[in-house]
Amino acid sequence: MTSTELRPSRLGWHASVPPNGFANRPAAPSGTNSNPLGLDTPENEIETTPEHRNLVAGDPACAGWTRSYDDPNVVALREKLKAHNGIKGLEILAPADVERAAELFHRDGFVVVRDALGPQQLERLRAAADRALDEMLAVDPTCAAGGGAGGLPHRYSFGSSSASRHMMHVDEWVELIDLPSTTPILTAIFGSPNYIVLGGGGDIAMPGAIEYQGLHSDNTWTEPHDPSGRITTRDLPVPAVTINFPMVALTAENGPIRQIPGTQRSRNPIPNLLDEPEWMKLSTLCPVPAGSAIFRDVRAWHGGTPNLSRDVRAAPNIEYFAPWFRSEAVIRSMPYEQWKLLSPHGQRVSRYIMCGRGEVVIGAGYIHPKAKMREAFKAEQLRQLGVEATEEYLRRL
Numbered sequence: 031m032t033s034t035e036l037r038p039s040r041l042g043w044h045a046s047v048p049p050n051g052f053a054n055r056p057a058a059p060s061g062t063n064s065n066p067l068g069l070d071t072p073e074n075e076i077e078t079t080p081e082h083r084n085l086v087a088g089d090p091a092c093a094g095w096t097r098s099y100d101d102p103n104v105v106a107l108r109e110k111l112k113a114h115n116g117i118k119g120l121e122i123l124a125p126a127d128v129e130r131a132a133e134l135f136h137r138d139g140f141v142v143v144r145d146a147l148g149p150q151q152l153e154r155l156r157a158a159a160d161r162a163l164d165e166m167l168a169v170d171p172t173c174a175a176g177g178g179a180g181g182l183p184h185r186y187s188f189g190s191s192s193a194s195r196h197m198m199h200v201d202e203w204v205e206l207i208d209l210p211s212t213t214p215i216l217t218a219i220f221g222s223p224n225y226i227v228l229g230g231g232g233d234i235a236m237p238g239a240i241e242y243q244g245l246h247s248d249n250t251w252t253e254p255h256d257p258s259g260r261i262t263t264r265d266l267p268v269p270a271v272t273i274n275f276p277m278v279a280l281t282a283e284n285g286p287i288r289q290i291p292g293t294q295r296s297r298n299p300i301p302n303l304l305d306e307p308e309w310m311k312l313s314t315l316c317p318v319p320a321g322s323a324i325f326r327d328v329r330a331w332h333g334g335t336p337n338l339s340r341d342v343r344a345a346p347n348i349e350y351f352a353p354w355f356r357s358e359a360v361i362r363s364m365p366y367e368q369w370k371l372l373s374p375h376g377q378r379v380s381r382y383i384m385c386g387r388g389e390v391v392i393g394a395g396y397i398h399p400k401a402k403m404r405e406a407f408k409a410e411q412l413r414q415l416g417v418e419a420t421e422e423y424l425r426r427l
Contacts (some may be wrong), residue, residue: 123213139327184237225350232274271352
């Protein structure tokens with residue numbers, strides 16, 4: 031679907047939504063965007079994922095702008111991105127380049143592989159992503175609620191917006207788990223085929239997402255208890271890999287992810303947006319063809335960038351843990367019926383997120399950008415299950 035064919039709700043660029051979305055956002059913090067507490071971070075009122083509550087200050091650079099395609103500040107940034115955005119010499123591999131993919135991944139913390147999805151699978155996944163987006167826009171037509179890292183407006187998270195916290199109840203997401211284009215590379219990265227699936231979601235940058243997200247790491251785990259302070263997860267082999275599949279070609283202006291090469295092992299403070307050097311803001315993965323697979327070590331510093339185009343930029347993902355790694359983020363989120371459709375390898379690596387035959391996945395099928403609505407939906411589902419069944423479900427979650 032081209033930009034001219036998009037339904038009005040998909041056009042974005044809602045000038046009524048101020049930069050950063052909230053007049054009462056906290057001031058940009060001094061210090062860093064690092065988040066060692068992961069899921070233990072305290073709650074606040076801004077819609078964001080639990081592990082990213084330290085990014086809620088927003089982007090001070092666009093304060094005072096109008097969220098308009100023709101705003102002079104937007105036009106100037108768009109022209110700068112067209113001229114300078116993107117990692118110079120970005121190497122994009124073919125699925126057969128397994129050894130080189132693993133080599134680049136371990137060096138840089140990411141690697142891009144083209145042609146991961148065939149044309150038909152790409153179209154199916156686009157349609158599924160569109161259906162999920164339509165549900166979010168139906169209740170948030172101005173894209174004001176925000177979601178994902180930092181809770182910025184005009185951005186959504188598929189996983190966070192799902193009341194089950196994942197999209198593993200959707201066939202098109204389940205199909206991504208065991209692909210001939212990605213499974214050999216994952217096996218090479220982890221050094222074993224015995225990795226496991228954590229879940230799946232991904233993110234959306236709507237047209238008019240004028241803000242940069244702060245650089246961050248995705249640490250959905252509690253750090254190892256080491257009173258000597260010698261070991262963190264940054265000192266370990268890769269514990270978790272996310273694969274994003276962009277639904278449209280990533281360009282300089284439509285919100286490509288920025289990745290800072292080699293930072294997956296860094297203990298240096300992650301700079302906030304006030305202190306981030308310009309080269310990091312331009313360190314983005316573009317141009318990248320639609321249907322590619324972007325393998326990411328989630329410890330590497332990364333962040334969203336402005337979508338100043340007229341096209342929705344969506345990138346569904348699947349998340350994996352190393353064979354030796356586990357965390358409280360692994361929950362049962364895949365219905366038995368979907369699990370049975372997988373290959374033997376897919377079933378094996380998904381066994382920890384599979385629900386039992388006939389068991390309901392609490393929250394599956396309900397999407398809303400606001401947490402209070404998702405929680406209310408789940409609470410009603412649990413009430414209907416009854417006390418005993420609810421207690422058993424939560425024990426096994």
